[in-house]
Amino acid sequence: MKEMKFETKVIHVGGEPDPTTGAIMPPIYQTSTYVQSSPGEHKGYEYTRSHNPTRTRLEECLASIENANHCLVTASGLSASTLIMHMLPKGSKIFCGDDVYGGTYRLFSKVFPDIHHYQFVDTTNLKKLEEKVMAEKPALIWIETPTNPLLKISDISAIAAMAKKVGALTVVDNTFMSPFFQNPLDHGADIVLHSMTKFINGHSDVVGGAMMMNSKDLRDKLFFYQNAIGPAASPFDSWLVLRGIKTLAIRMKAHEQNAMKVAAFLEKHPKVEIVVYPGLKSHPQYELGKKQMKGSGGMITFFIKGGLAESRRFLENVKLFALAESLGGVESLVDHPAIMTHASIPKNVREELGIFDNLVRLSVGIEDCDDLIADLEKGFAKV
Numbered sequence: 437m438k439e440m441k442f443e444t445k446v447i448h449v450g451g452e453p454d455p456t457t458g459a460i461m462p463p464i465y466q467t468s469t470y471v472q473s474s475p476g477e478h479k480g481y482e483y484t485r486s487h488n489p490t491r492t493r494l495e496e497c498l499a500s501i502e503n504a505n506h507c508l509v510t511a512s513g514l515s516a517s518t519l520i521m522h523m524l525p526k527g528s529k530i531f532c533g534d535d536v537y538g539g540t541y542r543l544f545s546k547v548f549p550d551i552h553h554y555q556f557v558d559t560t561n562l563k564k565l566e567e568k569v570m571a572e573k574p575a576l577i578w579i580e581t582p583t584n585p586l587l588k589i590s591d592i593s594a595i596a597a598m599a600k601k602v603g604a605l606t607v608v609d610n611t612f613m614s615p616f617f618q619n620p621l622d623h624g625a626d627i628v629l630h631s632m633t634k635f636i637n638g639h640s641d642v643v644g645g646a647m648m649m650n651s652k653d654l655r656d657k658l659f660f661y662q663n664a665i666g667p668a669a670s671p672f673d674s675w676l677v678l679r680g681i682k683t684l685a686i687r688m689k690a691h692e693q694n695a696m697k698v699a700a701f702l703e704k705h706p707k708v709e710i711v712v713y714p715g716l717k718s719h720p721q722y723e724l725g726k727k728q729m730k731g732s733g734g735m736i737t738f739f740i741k742g743g744l745a746e747s748r749r750f751l752e753n754v755k756l757f758a759l760a761e762s763l764g765g766v767e768s769l770v771d772h773p774a775i776m777t778h779a780s781i782p783k784n785v786r787e788e789l790g791i792f793d794n795l796v797r798l799s800v801g802i803e804d805c806d807d808l809i810a811d812l813e814k815g816f817a818k819v
């Protein structure tokens with residue numbers, strides 16, 4: 437299947453017609469269990485927490501588009517992160533990028549510190565990171581690139597290479613780029629993680645997660661914890677994602693086209709202080725982005741001139757950009773990270789990173805771009 441192009445894989449891998457009826461759309465195997473002919477004799481399926489044919493199809497499709505040998509689909513992005521943490525030996529040292537989704541920060545700083553040791557480090561400063569990795573020999577390096585919400589880019593190949601020197605695993609949260617714009621395993625990462633809730637599904641009607649890897653050993657270990665703990669995605673959610681993923685390529689191109697125009701508009705706007713978008717030459721890691729990403733995605737972060745009052749007036753007065761957590765759907769969303777998605781990060785830590793009250797995050801949808809810009813203009817007019 438690896439020889440097919442991306443646009444073909446999302447439609448055909450896992451999308452084969454049903455062999456018993458010829459139905460062109462895969463059935464939703466809405467079943468909890470499977471009949472056995474004799475104890476232990478079955479058709480490869482015993483219980484849906486462990487395996488389900490609809491989920492298997494989605495795993496095949498996702499593995500193919502991340503150029504991976506294996507994939508496990510979970511009930512949420514955070515449950516995938518949780519399984520990776522359970523897989524590590526107790527007391528493991530973990531370096532995590534300092535700018536990550538607020539829920540990932542909460543998981544690592546509030547749920548797992550009794551089990552592992554976490555340090556939040558700047559993974560964009562390679563020299564400092566390498567010194568620290570060599571000196572402290574972590575078991576795992578966790579990077580989100582580009583980061584949520586500051587869109588900082590980390591060099592996956594360089595980090596994976598330094599991790600290998602000390603026997604550490606590299607995990608890349610690739611949610612913001614989706615497999616269409618970035619394939620971390622090709623750059624040496626060991627595990628790629630996605631919140632499937634976002635671009636992969638693309639229609640804001642599923643919460644789900646996925647992990648892709650090449651190592652069978654890693655896959656089997658993670659599968660053990662998935663089966664033992666239980667956060668597998670449901671058949672219906674798996675089917676919805678199989679449906680949404682068919683348009684991933686064209687959606688990502690449309691997100692990027694609109695985001696590029698919106699970023700250029702914001703850059704010139706008198707009420708905007710700074711715009712951060714990987715496709716702008718002003719992005720501090722523009723060249724690195726060009727090297728490891730095949731596009732710039734649909735996420736934009738900007739700092740409005742002023743503070744919380746100005747942000748609120750803007751956020752209350754845009755309408756097409758719905759004020760909501762999450763991202764990656766066909767409809768545009770706007771988020772205030774300090775109060776919404778990243779509220780679980782203490783204010784002093786947030787502000788050290790640059791997540792101030794005047795920071796606004798856009799998930800640029802695939803609507804008509806002129807309508808989107810007119811909507812943003814309405815928001816700015818009230819500031």
Ligand code: P1T
Binds near residue numbers: 513539540611633644
């Ligand atoms: O929500 P869930 O499917 O569990 O995924 C968690 C997650 C993991 N990684 C990244 C980069 C994410 O952005 C998320 C979820 N993020 C949001 C809900 C948000 O609005 O940023």
